[in-house]
Amino acid sequence: xxxxxxxxxxxxxxxxxxxxxxxxxxxxxxxxxxxxxxxxxxxxxxxxxxxxxxxxxxxxxxxxxxxxxxxxxxxxxxxxxxxxxxxxxxxxxxxxxxxxxxxxxxxxxxxxxxxxxxxxxxxxxxxxxxxxxxxxxxxxxxxxxxxxxxxxxxxxxxxxxxxxxxxxxxxxxxxxxxxxxxxxxxx
Amino acid sequence: xxxxxxxxxxxxxxxxxxxxxxxxxxxxxxxxxxxxxxxxxxxxxxxxxxxxxxxxxxxxxxxxxxxxxxxxxxxxxxxxxxxxxxxxxxxxxxxxxxxxxxxxxxxxxxxxxxxxxxxxxxxxxxxxxxxxxxxxxxxxxxxxxxxxxxxxxxxxxxxxxxxxxxxxxxxxxxxxxxxxxxxxxxxxxxxxxx
Numbered sequence: 111x112x113x114x115x116x117x118x119x120x121x122x123x124x125x126x127x128x129x130x131x132x133x134x135x136x137x138x139x140x141x142x143x144x145x146x147x148x149x150x151x152x153x154x155x156x157x158x159x160x161x162x163x164x165x166x167x168x169x170x171x172x173x174x175x176x177x178x179x180x181x182x183x184x185x186x187x188x189x190x191x192x193x194x195x196x197x198x199x200x201x202x203x204x205x206x207x208x209x210x211x212x213x214x215x216x217x218x219x220x221x222x223x224x225x226x227x228x229x230x231x232x233x234x235x236x237x238x239x240x241x242x243x244x245x246x247x248x249x250x251x252x253x254x255x256x257x258x259x260x261x262x263x264x265x266x267x268x269x270x271x272x273x274x275x276x277x278x279x280x281x282x283x284x285x286x287x288x289x290x291x292x293x294x295x296x297x
Numbered sequence: 298x299x300x301x302x303x304x305x306x307x308x309x310x311x312x313x314x315x316x317x318x319x320x321x322x323x324x325x326x327x328x329x330x331x332x333x334x335x336x337x338x339x340x341x342x343x344x345x346x347x348x349x350x351x352x353x354x355x356x357x358x359x360x361x362x363x364x365x366x367x368x369x370x371x372x373x374x375x376x377x378x379x380x381x382x383x384x385x386x387x388x389x390x391x392x393x394x395x396x397x398x399x400x401x402x403x404x405x406x407x408x409x410x411x412x413x414x415x416x417x418x419x420x421x422x423x424x425x426x427x428x429x430x431x432x433x434x435x436x437x438x439x440x441x442x443x444x445x446x447x448x449x450x451x452x453x454x455x456x457x458x459x460x461x462x463x464x465x466x467x468x469x470x471x472x473x474x475x476x477x478x479x480x481x482x483x484x485x486x487x488x489x490x491x
Contacts, residue, residue: 154315157322164329175338183336184452187461190469192340229488261340264448267411270372271444273451274488288486289340292452 173197175263175291178206182266186292195259195289196241198234200276202265207237219269229278238283258285341455342469344437344485366432368425368481372442372454374410376417377401379424386424400424413449422457425480438481441488455484 173192177183181201199206205213205221212233213221225232242258249256260280264273277288364382371378376399379386386400401424404417429435438458442451459465463479475482 150315150319154319154322157319157326161322161325161329164326164333167333174332183338184449186339186341186452187456188339188341188459188465190340190342190465192338193342193469266413266447266449268448269444270442270446270448270451271488273448274486277486278488288343290343290448290452292339292341294337294339 173261175261177201177263178204181263183263183291183293184266185295187295188292189294192261192291193259193289195261195287196238196245196285197261197263197291198238198276198280200262200264200268200272202267205231205234205276207234208241210237212237215272219267219272221272221275226275229275230282231275231279234276235279235283238280238285242284257287258283259287259289260285261289261291263291341452341484344483366428366435367439368428368435368437369439369441370421370454370458372416372440372446372450373399374443374445375399376403377421377454379421381428410445410450411447413447413453416450416454418453418457421454422461422480425458425460429480436475436479436481436483437485438483439485439487441486451486458482458484 173194175183175192175197178199178201180203181199196207201215202219203215204211205215213225213231215221221231245258246256260277262273262276262280280288366381367383369380371380379400401417401420403415404420405412405415408415425438440451440454440458458481460478460480460482462476463482464476465479465482467473468475468479
């Protein structure tokens with residue numbers, strides 16, 4: 111059997127402990143919230159490096175090739191870099207020049223015969239002539255010699271007859287150099 | 298004096314709010330990634346017929362002692378017809394061309410035109426190597442095709458004629474000469490095969 115005086119002392123100690131705990135809790139609650147400082151300087155460094163790298167790789171390409179929707183650019187082992195020039199996108203359904211769809215192709219990939227004069231695709235010729243004239247003036251203002259280069263971004267299934275028509279039209283619009291855009295493969 | 302020191306100490310603790318800058322940076326990253334080329338693009342420089350004729354003339358002036366090869370490859374639906382110096386390879390004796398059979402038949406006879414591996418590219422490359430041994434200075438090849446031949450088959454034909462180990466990157470940049478492994482790397486695209 112335990113002594114009643116001992117029990118009272120234990121209870122008093124317990125109460126004192128609880129009171130102290132409560133007081134601490136109250137003090138903690140009354141304290142103003144400390145502002146947490148997130149150090150983002152190192153993160154900022156990493157992000158800056160990534161942005162500079164991306165900007166640099168974006169800026170070194172002389173021509174940005176953005177194939178049209180559904181267009182499959184041919185694959186090749188060629189490794190020559192793309193030189194500066196004007197891209198002409200020829201998908202299976204249309205011919206796009208200067209971000210504008212110029213000619214619609216039929217389901218066989220042929221140009222509408224009403225838009226062709228011999229081998230010349232008339233609407234494409236008009237647009238390319240305007241662009242050639244503009245480029246010539248820009249080159250003359252810079253004191254440079256104008257090199258009419260066309261980058262033909264064709265589809266894998268583009269028919270040879272359509273390709274020849276596009277090349278002929280570009281030639282008539284005074285573009286004298288041609289390059290086929292391909293996706294580089296190894297091996 | 299003491300007040301100024303205190304003011305300076307307070308100014309030293311001021312931190313720039315980088316959150317808006319970070320927001321802009323985080324928007325720039327996906328924008329630039331989208332604008333970047335996912336695939337690596339390359340170019341095959343092609344000459345139109347009239348300019349090629351001029352360059353051939355210049356080559357002839359340089360090497361008057363060497364007879365021009367005038368290599369032509371016609372991509373037909375049944376295979377390649379290869380001709381050099383106006384004579385089709387494999388044609389019957391006394392005939393300049395034999396329209397009944399191709400010089401290099403299809404690797405996959407009866408396959409669809411959209412099957413880009415239907416042509417025997419290895420045999421064409423071997424043929425190009427034969428001609429290159431005979432005419433080491435020649436680089437020009439005229440390529441023509443039937444109307445329905447897809448661009449990918451034409452590109453693969455150009456690859457074979459250029460040679461498997463041909464690397465033109467440095468030569469195009471103007472740093473080096475064209476490597477000896479390159480066979481016929483200057484193609485002319487010409488209409489009229491069909």
